[in-house]
C-alpha cells in the first residue's frame with residue numbers, strides 16, 4: 237500500500253516550527269518533500285501562503301522566502317503556514333505545468349492520492365494544510381511572456397457573502413488593481429477547492445518574466461497590507477507607489493475583453509499595463525513574418541478599457557491571447 241501524505245512536524249506546536257510536507261511516491265516519480273514554515277501564535281486568523289503553483293512564476297517563491305525572514309517576528313496572533321514552492325518540479329524546470337505528468341497543478345485540485353504527481357501534490361495540500369487555515373494566499377505572477385498590473389485576482393463566486401468578503405480583503409492589499417475575472421474553466425483550480433471548504437482564497441498576480449527588485453518591493457508591500465487587514469500583523473496599510481501613483485482600482489474582465497492574435501506572427505505591444513484605451517485604439521501589432529507581402533495587422537480595443545495585461549514581444553499562433561483589457565467594476 238502507498239504511503240499517505242504527511243507532515244514531518246506538528247503544525248500545532250506553538251511559535252515557529254519547520255518541517256516538510258511529504259508527497260508520497262507514485263508510479264511516475266519518487267516522493268517529494270516540500271519545505272513548510274509555520275508560525276503558530278494561538279487564537280486568531282489562520283492563513284496558508286503558497287508560491288510556485290506555476291513553476292515559471294518565480295516572484296511568488298522569492299516573496300514567500302522573504303516573508304519567512306520577517307513575518308514570524310511581526311506576527312502577533314493566529315497561524316501562518318508558508319510553503320514557498322508547492323510545485324518544486326515545475327519550478328526547477330521553469331515550466332507552467334509539471335514536467336513529469338504535463339499537468340497544470342492549478343487545474344487538478346483537490347487532487348487524488350493515487351493520481352499522477354501533480355494530483356498527489358494537490359491531494360497532500362488539500363488534505364493536510366487546508367483544514368488548518370481559513371484563508372489561502374496563492375502567489376502567482378502571470379508567467380514569463382506577459383506583463384500585467386500588480387493585482388489581486390478573483391473569479392466570480394456564487395456565494396454572495398464569500399464574494400463580498402473576498403473582494404473586501406482583496407482591496408485591503410491596496411495594490412493597483414483588484415480584478416474580478418470571469419473565467420469559464422475554474423474546475424480543478426486551487427480557489428475552487430478552497431471555496432468548496434467555505435474558506436477565503438486570495439490570488440496575487442505580478443506580471444512578467446522579469447523578477448525585478450522594484451516589483452518585489454511592491455509585491456511585499458501589498459502582501460503586508462493584506463496581513464494587516466487580516467489582523468495578523470500590526471501597522472498601517474498604505475498604497476505602494478506604482479507608475480508614480482499611490483492608488484488602487486477595482487476592475488472586471490470577461491472573455492470578450494481578451495484580444496487574440498488574428499494570425500501567426502510576432503506580437504508587438506503598443507501599450508503598457510494600466511494604459512487607458514478607447515474604442516479603436518491600437519493595443520498591439522501582429523507581424524506575419526513568413527511573407528514578403530503580408531502587411532502588419534493592427535489589434536484594436538473594442539471599447540473604452542484599461543490594459544490589464546499584455547504579451548511581451550513573442551511569436552504567437554493564430555487565436556492566441558495577446559492582451560487582456562478590463563473595465564471599472566460596474567457595481
Ligand SMILES: [Zn+2]
Nearest residue numbers: 290376377378
Ligand atoms: Zn500562475
